[in-house]
Amino acid sequence: MSTAASVVAVILVALSSLGVGAFGLRISRTMSDFYVASRVVGPVLNASAISGEYLSAASFLGVAGLILARGVDMLWLPVGWTAGYLLLLVFVAAPLRRSGAYTLPDFAQLRVESTKARHVASLLVVGIGMLYLIPQFQGAGLTLRTLTGAPLWVGQVVVAIIVSLNVLPGGMRSVTLVQAFHYWLKLAALLTPIFFLLGAFVTGGAPEAVSRLDAVDWAEPLSGDYALYLTYSLVLATFLGTMGLPHVVVRFYTNPDGRAARRTTLVVLGLLGGFYLLPVAYGILGRMLASDLVTSGRTDSVVLELPSRIFSGVLGDLLTALVAAGAFAAFLSTSMGLVVSVAGVLSQDVLRRRTELGHGVSAFRLATLFAVGLALGLTFVAARVPVAHAVELAFAVAASTFCPMLVLGIWWRRLTAAGVIAGLVVGGSLSMTAVLTTMIGIDSEGLLGAILTQPAAITVPAAFATMIGTSVATRHRQPAHVAQTMVRLHAPEHLTLNRGPFNPEAHEDTRPDRLTARR
Amino acid sequence: MTREPAQRHTTTRASEPPTRVTVTSPRTVAARARQVSIASEIDAQSRLGEVYVDSLMRSQLRLALAVVAALVLTLGLVPLVLHLVPAWGRVVVLGIPVPWVILTVVAFVEIVALGVFYVRRAERNEAAFSDLLDTR
Numbered sequence: 001m002s003t004a005a006s007v008v009a010v011i012l013v014a015l016s017s018l019g020v021g022a023f024g025l026r027i028s029r030t031m032s033d034f035y036v037a038s039r040v041v042g043p044v045l046n047a048s049a050i051s052g053e054y055l056s057a058a059s060f061l062g063v064a065g066l067i068l069a070r071g072v073d074m075l076w077l078p079v080g081w082t083a084g085y086l087l088l089l090v091f092v093a094a095p096l097r098r099s100g101a102y103t104l105p106d107f108a109q110l111r112v113e114s115t116k117a118r119h120v121a122s123l124l125v126v127g128i129g130m131l132y133l134i135p136q137f138q139g140a141g142l143t144l145r146t147l148t149g150a151p152l153w154v155g156q157v158v159v160a161i162i163v164s165l166n167v168l169p170g171g172m173r174s175v176t177l178v179q180a181f182h183y184w185l186k187l188a189a190l191l192t193p194i195f196f197l198l199g200a201f202v203t204g205g206a207p208e209a210v211s212r213l214d215a216v217d218w219a220e221p222l223s224g225d226y227a228l229y230l231t232y233s234l235v236l237a238t239f240l241g242t243m244g245l246p247h248v249v250v251r252f253y254t255n256p257d258g259r260a261a262r263r264t265t266l267v268v269l270g271l272l273g274g275f276y277l278l279p280v281a282y283g284i285l286g287r288m289l290a291s292d293l294v295t296s297g298r299t300d301s302v303v304l305e306l307p308s309r310i311f312s313g314v315l316g317d318l319l320t321a322l323v324a325a326g327a328f329a330a331f332l333s334t335s336m337g338l339v340v341s342v343a344g345v346l347s348q349d350v351l352r353r354r355t356e357l358g359h360g361v362s363a364f365r366l367a368t369l370f371a372v373g374l375a376l377g378l379t380f381v382a383a384r385v386p387v388a389h390a391v392e393l394a395f396a397v398a399a400s401t402f403c404p405m406l407v408l409g410i411w412w413r414r415l416t417a418a419g420v421i422a423g424l425v426v427g428g429s430l431s432m433t434a435v436l437t438t439m440i441g442i443d444s445e446g447l448l449g450a451i452l453t454q455p456a457a458i459t460v461p462a463a464f465a466t467m468i469g470t471s472v473a474t475r476h477r478q479p480a481h482v483a484q485t486m487v488r489l490h491a492p493e494h495l496t497l498n499r500g501p502f503n504p505e506a507h508e509d510t511r512p513d514r515l516t517a518r519r
Numbered sequence: 520m521t522r523e524p525a526q527r528h529t530t531t532r533a534s535e536p537p538t539r540v541t542v543t544s545p546r547t548v549a550a551r552a553r554q555v556s557i558a559s560e561i562d563a564q565s566r567l568g569e570v571y572v573d574s575l576m577r578s579q580l581r582l583a584l585a586v587v588a589a590l591v592l593t594l595g596l597v598p599l600v601l602h603l604v605p606a607w608g609r610v611v612v613l614g615i616p617v618p619w620v621i622l623t624v625v626a627f628v629e630i631v632a633l634g635v636f637y638v639r640r641a642e643r644n645e646a647a648f649s650d651l652l653d654t655r
Contacts, residue, residue: 075622079630083590086630090583090637221601221608221618231598259645262638269634273627280623411580483569487561490576492645495652498562 006147009321013185013328014162020177043260047267049176050251052183054081054268055275056132056334057139060186060327062388063276065299067283068290069386072221074283076231077388078276080238084395085272088243089265094258095410095489102253103345104246104402110488111409113479114417120424122349124401125246126371127428128394129342131435132245133335133375134382135390139300140331141379142387146301147324153380159328160376163335167343167368176254179337182329183271189326190278193307193319197285200310226450233454234392240460241395244402247337250344257493282306300387303327339375343367383441393435400427400459404467410489412471413482419471427463431455557652575648579641586637594626 059081066074101107105121108114137156144155166178224230242248255261286293286302289309293299304327307319346367385393401424408415408423434455437444444452451458479485484500491497561568601608601618610617 072616072618072622075619079594079622079626082627082630083594086590086634086637087587089634090586090641094641221598228598228602235595235598259642262641266631266634266638269631273631276627277623411576483572486572486576490572490579492649495558495649497558 003148005317005321006324009325010144010147010328013325013332014158016181017162017166017178017329017332020181043255043264043267045176045180046251046254046264047271048180048183049254050179050248050264050268051271051275052179052181052186052329052333053247053251053337054272054334055183055186055330056391057136057327057330058388058391059276059279060190060330061139061143061300061303062135062386062391063279064282064286064303065293065301066386066388067280068286068302069294069299071287073227073231074388075280076234077238077392078280080235081242081395082269082272082276083239084242085265085268087239088248089262089269092243092406092410093252093261093265096249096406097252097255097261098258098489098491098493099485100488102250103341103348104244104249104405105345105349107249107409108405108420111405111479111485112415112417112420113481114421117417117420117424119349120421120428121402121405122345124397124424124428125345126342127432128244128397128401129246129338129371130375130378131394131397131439132247132391133338133342133371134379134439135385135387136331136335136338137375137379138382138384138390139387140328142300143304143324143327143331146298146304147320156376156379159331159335160372162332163339164368164372166332166336167339168365179333182333183275185329186326187275187278189322189329190275190282190303192322193310194278194281196315196319197310226447229447229450229457230454233396233451233457236460237392237396237399237454237456240399240403240456241392242398243406244398245395246341246345246402247334249402250341251337259492279303285310335375339368339371342371346371382439385438385441390439393438396454396456396459397428397431397435399456400431400463403460404464408464408467408471412468413486414471414475414478415467416471416474416477417479418474418477419467419469422470423463423467426466427459430462431459434459571648571651575644578644578647582637582640582644586633589633590629593629594621597621 059078063074063077066077096107099107099110101110104125105118108121109118137159138152140159141152141155144150144158145152221227221231252261252264255264282303285306286299290302290305293302293305298305304320304323307323308316310316311319343364344367347363350367404423404427405420409420434452437452442452443449481500484498487497488499491499557568557571559568561571597618608616608618612620
């Protein structure tokens with residue numbers, strides 16, 4: 001395949017992202033712009049940005065790769081990642097927006113009024129962010145290697161640099177526009193080759209399938225040992241994990257109010273459902289035309305290799321370049337969202353508490369460089385796990401920690417600070433242990449191996465039980481403002497009610513330009 | 520609540536017009552008193568205020584759980600059903616195995632449909648709560 005066209009496409013994506021980001025930068029001036037894009041983003045633009053951020057290397061490359069390798073059971077990944085937004089919609093969307101919290105640690109502090117709970121949540125945000133960033137960087141290395149033969153670290157470093165350049169000057173506002181642009185780029189990148197293939201079928205020029213689709217363990221559900229456990233555990237992790245992802249939560253703050261947050265989420269459901277049919281199609285086509293990738297262990301690159309296998313000459317090169325551009329958009333937008341949220345937490349809770357960095361923007365920039373550097377370092381030492389599975393493990397940790405905190409915090413008055421801390425620690429340490437054994441490449445046999453591969457079915461109930469049990473045991477230590485907090489979370493914004501003293505922006509930064517920028 | 524005084528108002532006018540002033544007067548006073556009390560009951564964190572907020576929370580939670588139940592009883596049962604009756608996993612319609620159709624098109628349509636249903640009902644619940652605070 002022609003390397004030149006693909007490299008040009010990747011460079012174009014990088015440059016256009018920086019360009020759109022620079023356009024956003026002209027409007028981005030203060031700290032609140034950095035975090036929340038001033039809350040004037042419309043529902044369709046915001047839904048495009050949310051979907052653009054959410055559709056990562058796992059969705060763009062990994063889903064097709066896993067479907068190619070393991071067939072129908074892996075369809076639960078795209079279904080679960082979409083259903084996760086439905087659960088986010090019904091349990092979390094509007095109350096979370098009404099809470100006024102930028103980040104999950106903000107929410108912990110608002111709801112249970114404990115700085116200790118805030119710190120535990122901050123630690124988990126960094127942990128989940130890193131788990132999620134590693135496969136993005138790995139995917140970038142893999143893509144550049146597939147396209148150019150360059151060593152893996154080249155693509156990893158390139159993505160790290162572009163992400164830093166995008167996040168450092170502009171913050172959230174510029175990221176919003178870039179991510180919205182990336183959703184449509186990713187959709188076009190996967191859709192265009194499909195159209196050409198349909199055209200080839202109609203004119204009779206379609207390629208012959210190399211292998212048939214009727215392999216029993218591929219086409220039929222629930223194959224292999226512990227298949228029922230593995231499937232339900234994956235369903236639990238993806239359905240419940242979405243609401244606990246740090247970069248997803250930050251995005252909801254760009255909605256003007258709770259009602260808009262719901263409507264935005266509804267648009268997101270449509271955008272995701274439409275998109276996820278495409279990687280499934282690539283997985284099936286890959287099974288027909290490129291099944292040798294399974295034996296050579298390169299299933300994650302099926303999306304990149306299919307166009308040049310179906311079409312020869314210039315058309316194949318151009319379609320490959322388009323798909324490469326979409327893949328890079330996937331790494332960039334997800335990594336940017338993750339870096340913004342991890343850097344936000346680091347600068348808020350670590351840097352400005354420990355050091356004399358009173359200037360909010362410079363703390364944010366320092367935290368950005370630290371987050372990107374840490375993720376890059378971890379990428380170098382992590383084992384090669386299929387991209388989609390690595391990302392799904394981050395979902396398992398989110399489902400075992402922040403999901404119970406949000407669901408119980410929003411719907412159960414009797415949640416206490418001790419309950420939140422105990423639940424986060426138990427759910428977080430159990431799921432992290434399982435995830436880390438997989439990430440550093442330890443394989444276990446039998447049922448234990450199945451649990452370590454898909455821990456959610458054990459760790460999610462454990463986290464819920466711990467949070468509820470500890471809260472009941474410490475029921476005499478209720479947060480002082482719980483009644484007002486519940487009014488804040490659930491009452492529509494136009495009603496004039498006392499919503500409690502919490503204001504994340506007030507203790508965020510007290511510089512004069514920050515105060516004038518508020519609302 | 521609003522209908523009752525209105526009826527009294529018309530019957531009063533029909534029977535003896537001069538008494539109109541005395542009948543409308545307590546009605547406005549009563550309405551104003553209630554309007555202050557519900558919002559301030561909530562603000563004062565009284566038992567009554569909590570009951571009002573709880574009623575909103577409960578209606579929204581019931582709706583959320585109904586949506587989740589619908590999802591669990593359809594999509595959620597698919598792995599279990601296929602585990603218990605593996606033959607259903609091999610059914611082919613129009614050349615496509617049924618599980619592939621269920622876990623793509625059918626699942627996404629169901630998820631979006633449940634989302635539309637939820638947003639409509641949730642906004643209706645909130646409108647009812649707002650009316651409660653605005654009119655009384």
